[in-house]
Amino acid sequence: MTAAVSAHHAPVRGIRRWLYTTNHKDIGTMYLVFSLAMFFIGGSMALVIRSELFEPGLQMVEPEFFNQMTTMHGLIMVFGAVMPAFVGLANWMIPLMIGAPDMALPRLNNFSFWVLPFAFTMMLSTLLMDGGGPNFGWTFYAPLSTTYAPPSVTYFIFSIHMAGISSILGAINIIVTIMNMRAPGMTYMKMPLFVWTWLITAFLLVAVMPVLAGTVTMMLTDIHFGTSFFSAGGGGDPLLFQHLFWFFGHPEVYIMILPAFGIISQIVPTFSRKPLFGYASMVYATASIALLSFTVWAHHMFLVGLPLAAELFFMYATMLISVPTGVKVFNWVATMFKGSISFETPMLFSIAFIVLFTIGGFSGLMLAIAPADFQYHDTYFVVAHFHYVLVPGAIFSIFAAVYYWLPKWTGHMYSELLGKCHFWCSFIGVNLTFFPMHFVGLAGMPRRVPDYSLQFADFNMISSIGAALFGLSQLIFLVTVVRCVLVGRAAPDSPWEGAQGLEWTVASPAPYHTFSKPPLVE
């Protein structure tokens, strides 16, 4: 009996701990480590792209391989890096933030994670197959991804299926946890915003990931079983693919940014030493962004020949999203206003997030103007836009979250000097990489090309230098995290002066089992 009890209270040793674990902290750690590995793989692909684009002409790679790199970079970063990182943070933090002992469905949690390494091994293995990996862009438009796809496309389809199953099950687990496992007294409107944004994100995942699964299933039957969902000759419609894909794809971009909003809403009040300004409006803004995200998908398709009424509808609906997003930005600024702010690494990343995400939001507003989009569509301006919302947006928020909660996870402080080095190198690198892309895009440089006209040469060289800086500075992040785990000085239970929330009431490092007895909230 004593053996059973102690086995219940301490993790088993060795690989079995990680294979069989149902502990939310272990699974959260595995998600985060997996996502970091994918971040480096996807990042290396970005560096292949940028080194080919360093100068005009073809020098480093074949155009066919270049296409595989752009495609895989997008797929790996979206499905392998950003989404699992947020799920990892959710696993670690949601039970701690709502005072729950674990996730509601711990075994499902284990399954959700362990599907991922197999999905991405399969996806990456396509690069070694005859005909190469996916080369049709991360949006895999039919018929490029059906009639003209390399034979490895079937592996790609199954890996998307698997990643989708993992996300859906993870999302279901998060919803059920938040709805059932909150500590007594923690009403919905007392939940930390990270929990709120994740609850809404999880509903988005449950709603749209199955549509993506349906879309790739249609591709599968078009390719192998003679159906004609997307082939005009058989009575189908290639445009249908784009409608289906973006019906998933637009909510997907909010899946990648709503949890980031939650993280920033945790960190900014801490380091401003003030409560968050406009908590309720933040919740409603998040919910309205999520609802509006279902009504804007065709703004990715302004050039396919939509009728005027549709162009106008999707243009106005898209612009409408900037209202709740603006509410958030103003709330963060109002939170900082007259606060006693200190600039530790998480706060630096958060402030950079607010500024740079807003720039990305503004370029999104420019793209939303249908008549102007006729000029910008499929140029580097679009690349600049979505990298501004995803890199200094989603990725910076993940960095901020890691620095913020690392003392709680490891029980050690990271080196503030290294953290600040990482921040400033990343900040300069990101802007150097992506800001010039606005200019080449407005001047007409198309995206997804391995070669370009001479007049784009200087800005592309600057972008490539910035990419090298940004890429290499992620090694500082790796060193900082590893040093923190191994040799960081001990962290107090609540290392940040202004931090509020249940996660800071448990010991640092967080014990393997926390909140076995639920805490009482107010």
Next chain:
Amino acid sequence: MTKVVKQTLRLMLISLGMFAFGFALVPLYDVFCDITGLNGKVDLQQSEQTVLVDVDREVTVQLITVANASMPWRFEALQHQVSFHPGEDVKAVFRVQNLTDMKMVGQAIPSVSPAEGARYLHKIQCFCFERQTLEANEVRDMVVFFTVDPELPESIHKLSLSYTLFDMTPVDAVSSR
């Protein structure tokens, strides 16, 4: 059943429902296009002949032919445009030639531009209602009878009727070549 299990099952049902909804969108988009007349899709069904002719105005229909990139047939309209009164029946002839030395099957898919005009163009008889099988190097003239509804909005004077020809030769026929 506990509340957690019930909720989990309900959420799984929702995701299965959304999977099905993805497939339901396929006909739903078509229904939406039918009702609103968007997308320039033309009915692949025979329509009734109209009796009314609007002699006060004339409409021009341009005939455009495209052989899809993977379709080795010559495909041309013998007449590149026709002008007539809305309501009149018009005949247009298209010539196809199989340029290969194998038997092949083709399917022409029509599209009308501007999309607002698509629902006013009625086909009484069309080669696009069925697949065309051509022997090696065979030449064939194909006919479409169509009319434009007198209800056509005044603002539209010109319509383009475009056909794209797709290779629909069965795959097993290809492998037995």
